[in-house]
Amino acid sequence: xxxxxxxxxxxxxxxxxxxTEVAVEAAPGTLRKSGVEIExxxxxxxxxxxxxxxxxxVLPGVLxxxxxxxxxxxxxxSLWPMTFGLACCAIEMMxxxxxxxxLDRFGIVPWASPRQADVMIVAGTVTKKMAPAVKLLYEQMPxxxxxxxxxxCATNGGxxxxxxxxxxxxxxxxPVDVYVPGCPPRPEALMDGLIxxxxxxMEERKKIG
Amino acid sequence: xxxxxxxxxxxxEINVNVGPQHPATHGVFRMVxxxxxxxxxxxxxxIGYLHRGAEKLxxxxxxxxxxxxxxxxxxxxxxxxxxxxxxAIEKLxxxxxxxRAEYIRVILAELNRITxxxxxxxxxxxxxxxxxxxxxxxxxxxxxxxxxxxEVSGDRMMYGYxxxxxxxxxxxxxxxxxxxxxxxxxxxxxxxxDGLLTNNEVFVARTRGIGAISLExxxxxxxxxxxxxxxxxxxxxxREEPYSIYDRFDFDIPTGERGDSFDxxxxxLEEMRQSVRIVEQAVEQMPDSGPILPEKVPRRLRCPPxxxxxxxxxxxxxxxxxxxxxxxxxxxRLKIRSPSYCNLMALKEMTVGHYVADAVVVLGSIDIVxxxxxx
Amino acid sequence: MSPEELQEAPVVPPPAxxxxxxxxxxxxxxxxxxxxGALDVILTVDRGDVVRxxxxxxxxxxLDFKYLRCLSGVDHMEAGLEVVYHLYSYTHKHxxxxxxxxxxxxxxxxxxxxxxxxxxxxxxxxxxxFGIFFEGHPNLVPLLLPEDxxxxxxxxxxxxxxxxxxxxxxxxxxxxxxxxxxxx
Numbered sequence: 187x188x189x190x191x192x193x194x195x196x197x198x199x200x201x202x203x204x205x206t207e208v209a210v211e212a213a214p215g216t217l218r219k220s221g222v223e224i225e226x227x228x229x230x231x232x233x234x235x236x237x238x239x240x241x242x243x244v245l246p247g248v249l250x251x252x253x254x255x256x257x258x259x260x261x262x263x264s265l266w267p268m269t270f271g272l273a274c275c276a277i278e279m280m281x282x283x284x285x286x287x288x289l290d291r292f293g294i295v296p297w298a299s300p301r302q303a304d305v306m307i308v309a310g311t312v313t314k315k316m317a318p319a320v321k322l323l324y325e326q327m328p329x330x331x332x333x334x335x336x337x338x339c340a341t342n343g344g345x346x347x348x349x350x351x352x353x354x355x356x357x358x359x360x361p362v363d364v365y366v367p368g369c370p371p372r373p374e375a376l377m378d379g380l381i382x383x384x385x386x387x388m389e390e391r392k393k394i395g
Numbered sequence: 396x397x398x399x400x401x402x403x404x405x406x407x408e409i410n411v412n413v414g415p416q417h418p419a420t421h422g423v424f425r426m427v428x429x430x431x432x433x434x435x436x437x438x439x440x441x442i443g444y445l446h447r448g449a450e451k452l453x454x455x456x457x458x459x460x461x462x463x464x465x466x467x468x469x470x471x472x473x474x475x476x477x478x479x480x481x482x483a484i485e486k487l488x489x490x491x492x493x494x495r496a497e498y499i500r501v502i503l504a505e506l507n508r509i510t511x512x513x514x515x516x517x518x519x520x521x522x523x524x525x526x527x528x529x530x531x532x533x534x535x536x537x538x539x540x541x542x543x544x545x546e547v548s549g550d551r552m553m554y555g556y557x558x559x560x561x562x563x564x565x566x567x568x569x570x571x572x573x574x575x576x577x578x579x580x581x582x583x584x585x586x587x588x589d590g591l592l593t594n595n596e597v598f599v600a601r602t603r604g605i606g607a608i609s610l611e612x613x614x615x616x617x618x619x620x621x622x623x624x625x626x627x628x629x630x631x632x633x634r635e636e637p638y639s640i641y642d643r644f645d646f647d648i649p650t651g652e653r654g655d656s657f658d659x660x661x662x663x664l665e666e667m668r669q670s671v672r673i674v675e676q677a678v679e680q681m682p683d684s685g686p687i688l689p690e691k692v693p694r695r696l697r698c699p700p701x702x703x704x705x706x707x708x709x710x711x712x713x714x715x716x717x718x719x720x721x722x723x724x725x726x727x728r729l730k731i732r733s734p735s736y737c738n739l740m741a742l743k744e745m746t747v748g749h750y751v752a753d754a755v756v757v758l759g760s761i762d763i764v765x766x767x768x769x770x
Numbered sequence: 771m772s773p774e775e776l777q778e779a780p781v782v783p784p785p786a787x788x789x790x791x792x793x794x795x796x797x798x799x800x801x802x803x804x805x806x807g808a809l810d811v812i813l814t815v816d817r818g819d820v821v822r823x824x825x826x827x828x829x830x831x832x833l834d835f836k837y838l839r840c841l842s843g844v845d846h847m848e849a850g851l852e853v854v855y856h857l858y859s860y861t862h863k864h865x866x867x868x869x870x871x872x873x874x875x876x877x878x879x880x881x882x883x884x885x886x887x888x889x890x891x892x893x894x895x896x897x898x899x900f901g902i903f904f905e906g907h908p909n910l911v912p913l914l915l916p917e918d919x920x921x922x923x924x925x926x927x928x929x930x931x932x933x934x935x936x937x938x939x940x941x942x943x944x945x946x947x948x949x950x951x952x953x954x
Contacts, residue, residue, distance in 0.1 A: 224918050270416060272423050273445055273766055274470035277514075277552060284534040298418035315916040316423055316444040319415050343934075345467065348455070349448030350932035351915060351924070369467075370552055443914035451924055455931065486808045614836050614860070617888030630860060700777040703808035704840065704856050704867060715840050717854070722777040732840040732856075740891050769914055 229317050231359045232324060258391035261304070261330065262384040264293040268303035270323065272310025275337040275370045279309045282373035294380060300326040305383065307376075308362075311339035311346055312353045324360045332387070334379055335362045338369045345369065406432040411751065415444050421518065421758065422765030426742070433750045438743045442736075445769040453729040458484055458559060458696050461726065466553040468731060469767045471514055474500075474507040475709045476767075477557040482638060483705035483716040484559040488698045495685035496561030497640045502574060502677050503547065503556070505670040509581060510537045511710040512663045515762045516588050519660065522759035523601050529591055536584035543577050546570075559696055561688040574678050578671050585667050593664070602657040606745040606757035609654065616741040620712025620734050621666065622761060625651035625658035632708035643680065644673045656760035663762075666710075695724045704732075711735050711762055733767035782806045789833075789866045796830050797823060810856070812867045820853075820870050821880045827857060827866070828885055834859045835866065841882070841892035843900040845926050851877045851900055878903040899925040 245253055271279055283289050283296055297303045300323050312320055324333070335356050338344030343354035356362065363386060366379035408431050415423040423444035429437035449468050453461040462477055469476040478500060485492060492500075517533030541551045547566050548556035556563050567573075592598050608618075610626045623630065631648045633641040649665035651658025698720040706715045712734025719728040738761050745761075746754045782805055789811045790804035800823060803814040815823055827835040835857035844852040851872045858865040872879055881904035882889045893904045894913040901923045904910060911917065915924070922929050 228916075269418060273447075274467055274552065276422065277470060281534060281538070281551075284538075285531055286535065286538045311445060311447050313444060313446055315446065316415060319423075319444075323416060345464065346447040346449075346452065347934055348931040349452055349924075352447055352932075354932075354934070372551065443912075443916070446914040448924065451931070612887075615887045617838055617886065628860070635860075635863065636865075700780075701808060702812070704810060706839070713839070715856070717840060717842055717856070719844055728842075728844045730840065730842040732842075736891065737888060740888055 225314065229314065229353065229359055232321055232361075254391045258388050262387040265304045265332075265380070265383070266295050266297040266302065267305045267307045267334075268300050268323070268327070269296045269298050270306055270308060270320075272308070272312065272316070273339065275309035275339070278370040278373060279307060279336065279376060282376045287373040287377065289377065289380070292377075292380065292384075301328065303327055304330070305332045305334060307334045307336050308340045308356045308360075309336040311344060312356045312359075314351050314353055317353050317359055320356065321359050332363045332383055333360055334364045334366060334383060336366045336376060336379070337371055338367060341365050341367060408436070413754070421763055424758075424763070424765055424768070426754070426758070428751065428754060430751055435746055435749055435751060435754055438746050438754065440739060440742055442739070442765075442768050445765045447770065449770045450729055450731060453726055455725065457724045458698070458726065461729065462557065463553065463555050465731075466555060467766065468770055469709065469714070469733070469764055470552060471764050472507050472511040472710045473552065473554055474503045474557070475511075475707060476714060477554065478504050478639075479705055479707035479709070479714050479716050481557045481559045482707065483703050483718045484696070484698060486705055487701055487703045487718060487720055488559065488696065490560045490692065491689055492561050492639075493686045493689060495682050496687040498677050498681035499547075499562055499566055499687070500557060501639060501641070501644075502674050502681070503544070505673050505677075506540050506543070506574075506577070508670050508710045509667050510540050512667045513537050513584070513588075515663055515710075516592070516660075519759045519762070520592055520598070522755050523598055525592070525595070525598065529588060532584070532587055532591065536581065536587075539580050539584075540577055543573055546573065558688065558692075560692045561686075565687050571678055571681070574674060578675055578678075581667075581671055585664070585671075589664060592660070599657060601753075601756060602660065602760070603655060604653070605656045605749060605753045606760055607653055607655040608741060608745050612744060613654065613741070616744070617737040618712070618741055619737065620709070621659050621662045622712065622738050622741075624649065625662045626654035627652055632706055632713055636706065638705075638707060641673075644676050646670075646673050656756055659760045659762075663710075697722065697724050698726075706732075709734055711764065711767075712738060714767075731767070731770055733770065735761070735763040735765075735768045736770075739763055739768060789864050792832055793823075793827075793866075796826055796832060807867065810865050810867045812869060814869045814871070817870045817872060817879050820868075821882065821885070823868065824855065824857075824882055825885055827868075832862075834861050836860065838882075838886040838888050839865075841889055841896065843896035843902055843925070845900060846871075847927050848874070850874050851902055853879055853896065853902065855882070872902065877901055878905055880905050881907040883907055899923055901926070 241253055242250060281287065306324060306327060308320070335341050339346060340356045343352055346352045347354050364379050364383045366375055368375050408429055411428045411430055413426045413428065415425045425441040425444065427439045427441070428435050449464045453464055462480060465476045465480045466473040513533040513536050517530035520529035521527065544554065545551050547570070548554040608626060610628055613623050613626045627650055629648050629650045634648065646669045649662045649669070651662050700720055700722045702719040704715055704717045706713050714734055715732030717730040717732065718726055721727045742758065742761065745757050749757070785806065790802065790813060793802060793813060800819050801816060805812050827833045837858045837860060839856040839858050842854050844854060846852055851874065853870050853872065855868045856865070857868065870879060879902065881893055883893065884906065891913055893907055894910060896902050897904060897910050898912040898915050
């Protein structure tokens, strides 16, 4: 069975991805949907809209700059990840939260509900059965939101990439900001990824919100 | 409200979806509960959200490469899963394992059993409501043992250290002192967790009598491991069908009486103490030097044609590897019989009749790892 | 491995006094083909007799196989599909493997969920992975695969692995369609 490929030509550093539509071809002469069409529908990427915050309209120009600085510093110092551990990387993510490699000192508190979370750490393999749930959770998170793809499986399928029920990377359906490699990444590597996300939030403070 | 007024209320039967993402950190498992008021009357589990095709992929990797996939299938007790897999290959190919490698394997497998049970203690108590305290204690103890694993194999979680015939490389020189230090530390950690949970009124009230299953039903469903021992059957694969060198060690098999969640917790707590006993005996008996791989194991291992079903006692139950080989250096069919998969079949039986809040407790007490449920 | 390199296991008769003799004593009119595997005795039976034999294996007090360890399917390509049952008895401490072969164009076998409740999910998984139909199964819907994406059976030998995306291969400098090495 052929896997429909989403055209992911933008480099990972771009903060907003513009995913293209996946063309669905209907097999001629059949009434029932084929597996390829069903898959294309289930795995259509999310449409990302840029946000328009109120304070940019209220404080345009000069006064917006210090407001940007303060707001971005506040956002990066209190990232609340949604606990979205799927597989083995979840155990290393939990180990990073715990007292040995503490993440609470960065202001990072695990939070179960997507409605109050800032960042989604996709830790583990995303299968095609789970993909609609991942998209739904991403859409439930309010702006501003970021995604960290932790581990090899979330980056490009990892050790399971040759199996056709595994999504080859979570960036096929949601836009990713930071990729943390490893199988599983060490807690120090995940901390490095989160600090990289904090730096990214400060650098791109003009473009968010 | 009086009892008569309560009976006059009409309750509606609703479906509650405990969805694939939920904070009870067991992974991507989904169950749909049909509840009437607060009582659960039906439960339908949906699995497969982490189905990654380890069996299909193993057919295209040779025997040594597939060890890495075994790690990732059962990621909390990776040494035990690797142990069963390499023993299956050794039985099929007729490879003899040297003494020192046997002792190293047993020590690492039993320490991994302890870390897996620490994880259970943490996650189970989080489900009950001891939100985070026992979890943090458990992870602190796990870090001590994981440091030892990292010194030996190079990785904290996905070891890839066992090989058909022994282990990949020799342990560091201070291995015995480190293991003895870890054993001392673990005894303190186990008594910490014991003091925190066993006589805790809330813990006992929430687990005693919840999720009980009778012994005949348990055997019929194919349950194994601590879940079966809590029902009263004193059976352990390390005694029933001894593999490796377990017949040289002296350890007890803890059992429960009622088969409910509290008994499963007590069985696992006592198993941790017995594992420490095994490790201490193994460290005393281990030879100080010797080969760790037989001399004549070829680089590309070819197995003769045949089949074997090798079973081992994993922390969650009976882990089975059904290996069919038709010559060549890749398995023809590798079926993983995982204990969490079989234990999960009985979830409906254990939960129906209890309240909604108990459904999470029962699920936690079975101790599933989604990696091996879905493979 | 190409089909020419596949070899079959040699048939080694089991030692006297093993479980195979018990089966012959309990069911004298059934055809068995017994061989000694690496750990267990393997009995190959006809698919029409499967339910009778397994029911006798559980109920007869001399055999008393109350524990179904595992139920798997194997794809032997032209030789057909195979269903393998592994059983164990806690009281007599013996174990046995029972196999039955199904033709490729008619892969159906009676279900054993009425004998052991623990066969339920194993049969569902074998059905979706190999296309084996278990007659009498109460709920034969896909278990591990997504419900609407079951147009082929992954564990059959003729269903291929997925290709790695082309753009990854282009980045690594390989030609389109070539893939890298098999990963762990």
